[in-house]
Amino acid sequence: MSDVLRRIEIPIALTIIATLLQVIPYYFEIPALESTANTASNAVLIIVACATFVGVISILQVHGKRIQRQTEGWYYSLLVIGFTVIMSVTGLPIPEIGLSVNNTVYNWLFTNVQTPLGSTMYSILAFFITSAAFRAFRARNLESSIVLVAGTIMVMGNAPLITNYLPFIADIALWIRSYPNMATMRGVMIGAALGSIALAVRTLMGIERGYLRGGGEE
């Protein structure tokens, strides 16, 4: 029985059924199928939400091992696990005992810890991009010169200080955005759309199995 359940054909069949359940009602009016598809998509949202502890368990496994073996920097792992547990527990949907997304500790940690940390993590790239602009952005050949000139004009075009006194910079920046950039992104978008359709067809045919890899078996 276990051998039957292990067969790769089962998840492939599930993928095909789930895909067709969404696509067919869109093109053919079959009320029973449409209602089933709506319920199925709601069910999938619950299935996705159920995966919430996967990250927590992975964190506990990785950092737990570090603490156990007392590898270099193991004390930082104590912080990781500690805050994971605190946020997870205080956010549990049990308002009857004061735990929920409205819990004081949960909201305090979100507002005063996660908010500044999250914002700062992304903002630090400003420094790296500046350093890269100085050290690596070079007009070595025609193509890199085009990137350099277009990029620099775009940067200037986003600065009111420059566009106020040199309004033609704003016009050139708008032209670069509306024409070469638009052409590039339209080409990429159409190509990506065709690619995603091809990938979907391959998945429906059971040829594409990359998402099912792992576990040391096929």
Add this chain to the structure above:
Amino acid sequence: MVDIAVWTAVFFTLGIYSILYRENPWYRIAESVYLGVAVGYAVGQDLKYIRDQWGGQWSSSGGMMLAFFIVMVIGVLWYARFNKNLFYLYRWPLAIVVGTGIGMALKTVIFSQFLDQIISQANTPFFVAGDLVQTINNILVQIMVPSVLLYFWFTGEIRDSPPMKVVERIARYTMMAGFGSAYGYTVLTRYSLFIGRSQFLLGIPPNPADARMAFYVIAFIMLASMIGYDLFMKKETPEE
């Protein structure tokens, strides 16, 4: 009176920025806390959604309750990934989620990202009466978009043919200008984020005014500790 909340936020902000000087314990502390809080945060939101869903259509009838139970069992199968013998069960919820996602995108991607774009391209007139600049721009678009498409579609030996060499050159120059444009906007985004954090650190309204004092004090402590440590280590290990 010291506002612990503000000083905590400033501490973690500067902890992350301390990496700009070099790798250091302040950064490691901030990074570790961020990882823990970010992972734990999503748990509350996701479980709340499940509980709310039970309060809706899923508890409306016996059949729906049974369906909810089956859905929850499938949801629990995610955790089979942590067991080597049961790993194959993890593929079942994954297959359902991936299949639904593919179906959702597949049904309308042909319209929104393909047909609508091609229609817009086809509707771009080559010639605009009385507007030479727009005419030139439209002709450029009619040359650039197909060039970029052909550049991606045709690879291999066919690229060596003379017409494709011209197409390839046009496509590369177009894409280089496009990437330059993307770079310019990336600079805007990153600096906007940095400016937002700076407004917080300086206590500029509507941010709390306490933040400025916290910024000065904590920045001094962090910089002094890192520079002091470096000077101390330099003395201990003189350069050869």
Add this chain to the structure above:
Amino acid sequence: MSLLEKINKLDRRYIYLLAWIFVLFPLLNPLGLPIPISQDARTWYNYVENEIHDGDVVLFTPMYGVSGMPELFPMTVATMKHLLTKDVTLIVVSFWTEGPLVFNILLTQVDPADYGYVYGEDWIRLGYVPGSETAMGSFGASIHNTVTADYVERRPLSSFPMMDDIQTGEDIDVIVSFETGTPGTPEWMRQFQAPFGTNQITGCIGVSVSGMIPYVNSGQLKALMPGLTVSAEYEILLDKPGLAVAGVDAVSTSHLYVTLLVILGNIAYFMTREED
């Protein structure tokens, strides 16, 4: 080592330090630099002013978390203030985990009650719906099945008379989305614009702008707000200078700094290359 060689090999920490100075200085000493109004700001303003009518059902979606707040929060606040001057039906929902918390922060700046909006009659919050594009598709197919209760009072949607005629994506007139990535406009296009023909305007971070332009060009997106600078211009058009205007001086000086660095770096590169 010549000066140019020294510049070429400059320790990056000096670059970082100068970046701090170029940003902190105008924040501490506002320069009051002029802000020319771009076409993007005018298009956004005109769309909200003239194309969103009284009685329209507007789906207001902050699709970002704390990472996007500095760039998107000002435009979210300004647009909310603009929409509240009209007599629309506002539905607030998010498909990003932190969306509801971002909206909580917005409510500390803008109170719909000040504009005569009554919760549950003129506007409603539906919270966060996990599941990315699948959730958006499900939402469009059946709002009441996807979101069973409102976010504030925890009451079934069916208990709100304002939601009686708002069942599917067909009943939404305009989507006003503020986003930092996925899910975002491409997903809205697939799940709402294609099946229901819903109009949409999007405010996004600069990094996402390039990918939005084909949608603007094809008319699928009616208006685009690309980043902090245009947010500042919009605040000026509304005559409500706020967070974006406060920060735009620093945008100018920081961008000038990057431009000068690129020019200086290339000059040093070419001159040292010639010497070699």
